[in-house]
Amino acid sequence: MSEHSALYSGSVMHQRLRPVVHRLRYRVFSLLLDLDELPRLADRLRFFSLDRFNLFSLHQRDHGAGGDQGLRPYVEDQLHAAGFATGGAIRLLAMPRILGYAFNPLSVYFCHHPVGGLQAILYEVNNTFGERHSYLIPVDEAHRQAGELTQHCAKRFHVSPFLALDMRYRFAITTPREHDERLRIAVTASDGEGPVLTACFDARRRTLDDRQLLRAFVAFPLLTLKVIAAIHWEALHLWAKGLRLRRRPGAPERKVTVVDNKHS
Template sequence: MNTTLQQSALYPGRVMHQRMRPARHRLAYRVFSLLIDLDELPELAQRLRFFSLNRFNLFSLHEADYGARKGKDGNGHNLRQRVDEQLTAAGLLAGGPIRLLSMPRILGYAFNPLSVYFCHLPDGELQAILYEVNNTFGERHSYLIEVDKDQRALSTQGVPIDQHCAKEFHVSPFLGLQMDYGFRVQAPHVDQPEMRLDITASDADGPMLFARLDAHRRVLNDAALLLAFFSHPLLTLKVVGAIHWEALRLWVKGVRLHVRPPAPTRSVTVTKAEES
């Protein structure tokens, strides 16, 4: 086995959503994600029996599932090149390690409400985080947020990163567009056993929705993949089912529906760090 393949990992964990108003509502479920160093993808696909790149397997990653939709700033390049192009377009440095946290396809099917790219500088410091959001209407949008320079080195020590941006993309019919997102991220690292991602969605009256992912780092190998498959059967189908079931429960509770606005004209919203 190639010992340089140490950045990619398996992250089993738990997702929790808590709505504070106008009706309190909570759900939680077990998940697992893969953290994939995009430079390791071809070798991972060769080494792992149950994981493939761009073709069917028990688990697979298809590059067409990520990045801009066709006709929305997309191109035919591989995923690594596409993220580098987004960094360059935002005035950031391309070429450093990029690690994607996402649920893979399972038996050919996947739906990721959120995939997260940790975009590093060549020296290893975390330069930016790209949050890629999919909604159930078949639309996709990304938020590229530069990491404050004072937080870059601290992130490798397990210190959480705080980021903010305005909401630009419709996700749930029970949430309006005039909101802000707050992210608090304990980034994954080869020397840190745990990672955590907190998201707070707030409107003019304060926090409305809080979501959290708590996950634990595991070695990515065939045995771990099989364990994940049998301990989380049909994971992505369960995620989609949970989204629609919880939507029905919110509707029964009388939570107001918002009209779906047009999708953003650009595929990526960029937020640069404030100069210190």
């Protein structure tokens, strides 16, 4: 049976545009995991497990509501509550646990309509304070079959201590497609004066098998530790360049912000 899951290898770039300029780039990989394929992947792959320790693993409590609820029921609950159809494919793009540890600043769920086509994207954001918030944004009908799309929303969740809450996000996505090996996710955070920060993940599709997992482990050793270290290293550089910490606001009351594109 053909699988939709894949491994994406590439790099992440962060660039602060003002009031100081700072740029950071590092190599990463992520897994695109079709939620319906998770049990089969765990059975087929020697170095990947579901909800248990392995060289690579996905623990469902690292995502969603963070409890015992499976990821597909959790995402479908969000879709249903927002008026979307349920029953379609849901594919999660995220870094796995490596030797038991993972930190995903951003995980992305591509939510498909039961009869095909992308109907919504759920952006799941984690900060370094152990908090999580998601943005559920519809995909307009004209872009459901397209390979590229752009989405916007207001920022509702505190992430960086150097960024204000009164900002807007722009997501520019080249969606994962089996006949196109490219994947690109670019996020721009802007305030009333324009863009302040851009971040981009550029990657190429690889088959998700044990050989590629071992190659990824050798090429990106202790990747998830490197990501959290890079976040704090970047913060230190920004502080040294003169930026000062902002007061941390409280987390949003709702765990998921549902975006109405017509009024966002």
